[in-house]
Amino acid sequence: MKVTINGKETALSENPARTIDSLLEELDVNQRLYVTVEFNGEVLDRTEHETTPVADGDTIEFLYFMGGGRS
Amino acid sequence: MNEEQIQRYSRHIILKEIGGKGQQKLFDGKVLIIGAGGLGAPIALYLAAAGVGTIGIADADDVDLSNLQRQVIHFTPDIGKPKVDSAREKMQAINPDVKVVTYKEWVSAANITGIIADYDFVVDGTDNFAAKFLINDACVMAGKPYSHGGILAFDGQTMTIQPGVSACYRCIFPEPPPKDAIPTCSQAGVIGVLPGVLGTIQATEAIKFLLGKGDLLTNRLLTYSALRMKFREVPLKRRATCPVCGDHPSIVELKDELDAMTVCDLGR
Numbered sequence: 421m422k423v424t425i426n427g428k429e430t431a432l433s434e435n436p437a438r439t440i441d442s443l444l445e446e447l448d449v450n451q452r453l454y455v456t457v458e459f460n461g462e463v464l465d466r467t468e469h470e471t472t473p474v475a476d477g478d479t480i481e482f483l484y485f486m487g488g489g490r491s
Numbered sequence: 492m493n494e495e496q497i498q499r500y501s502r503h504i505i506l507k508e509i510g511g512k513g514q515q516k517l518f519d520g521k522v523l524i525i526g527a528g529g530l531g532a533p534i535a536l537y538l539a540a541a542g543v544g545t546i547g548i549a550d551a552d553d554v555d556l557s558n559l560q561r562q563v564i565h566f567t568p569d570i571g572k573p574k575v576d577s578a579r580e581k582m583q584a585i586n587p588d589v590k591v592v593t594y595k596e597w598v599s600a601a602n603i604t605g606i607i608a609d610y611d612f613v614v615d616g617t618d619n620f621a622a623k624f625l626i627n628d629a630c631v632m633a634g635k636p637y638s639h640g641g642i643l644a645f646d647g648q649t650m651t652i653q654p655g656v657s658a659c660y661r662c663i664f665p666e667p668p669p670k671d672a673i674p675t676c677s678q679a680g681v682i683g684v685l686p687g688v689l690g691t692i693q694a695t696e697a698i699k700f701l702l703g704k705g706d707l708l709t710n711r712l713l714t715y716s717a718l719r720m721k722f723r724e725v726p727l728k729r730r731a732t733c734p735v736c737g738d739h740p741s742i743v744e745l746k747d748e749l750d751a752m753t754v755c756d757l758g759r
Contacts, residue, residue, distance in 0.1 A: 426723070427723055451668075451672075451673060453672070454668040454669075454672055454673065456663050456664055458725065458727070461728075463662065463727070463730060465665075465732070481725050483663055483664075483712060483725065484646075484648075485620065485641070485664065485668050485673045486641030486642055486643045486646060486647065486648050487618055487619055487620055487623070487641055487643065487673060487675060487676070
């Protein structure tokens with residue numbers, strides 16, 4: 421199956437049990453415990469990561485914390 | 492405008508989107524920059540050069556040798572000097588027309604509302620999540636438009652917030668990451684040109700806001716990768732469940748996020 425992650429089409433193995441939470445682990449996403457996930461245009465609550473299944477054609481954005489500036 | 496000012500701002504004045512009227516709007520404008528570091532440097536220099544009439548700048552820090560690789564408003568002889576004083580000197584040297592108001596203090600729940608009250612637009616040039624969340628909450632509560640900016644290593648992000656109209660920082664990030672969870676610039680490093688790119692975009696937003704021209708960077712998070720030399724835009728919208736700008740906000744008064752407080756003070 422194919423999904424779009426941060427604007428890039430990405431091939432994933434077929435896995436009907438895959439959720440946003442397991443995808444974060446599978447891809448070893450940066451800031452995995454803190455990253456914000458936008459799923460098909462909607463920002464998910466963290467509690468929804470485990471309950472949101474990932475299907476063919478989904479669009480996923482990982483939004484990272486970026487701090488630095490001053491020092 | 493006197494003869495000298497007409498000459499100074501001539502490249503603005505010939506733009507049909509600015510003209511004499513737009514330049515007057517910039518003179519009348521008041522912008523607050525929080526943080527006189529990597530992001531604050533280009534923001535302060537460009538806003539002063541543009542003739543923004545009143546520019547506030549807040550930072551409690553002194554100039555350090557390790558700042559000079561990217562904080563282009565501070566020069567080698569400024570080491571040890573308060574950043575706000577060093578910044579004011581350069582801003583006034585570029586443009587003596589500009590009134591610079593300095594705040595040699597960190598913003599906190601106790602002082603931020605009073606500081607932002609005098610300004611039309613706020614620019615976040617801070618380096619830590621405690622300040623970023625505080626600025627967001629204070630601006631949302633005061634209905635003050637502001638520009639968020641963040642940088643790390645080779646990546647940056649920025650977004651403009653019009654409280655009550657467009658998505659705020661907490662619509663994307665409901666709460667700060669735990670202390671030490673996200674590497675800071677002093678830990679992870681930052682390429683010196685990066686804040687120049689992001690800060691210049693933030694200054695552009697402040698200028699457009701004052702002019703009332705163009706489309707602000709609202710409901711869009713602009714991300715920049717210097718390594719890949721790519722800009723991307725992620726569409727966003729206000730969230731009804733946002734803890735500060737949503738329908739039933741759980742945050743109704745300002746507080747200091749003590750857990751996230753010292754995120755960029757480490758290893759300085």
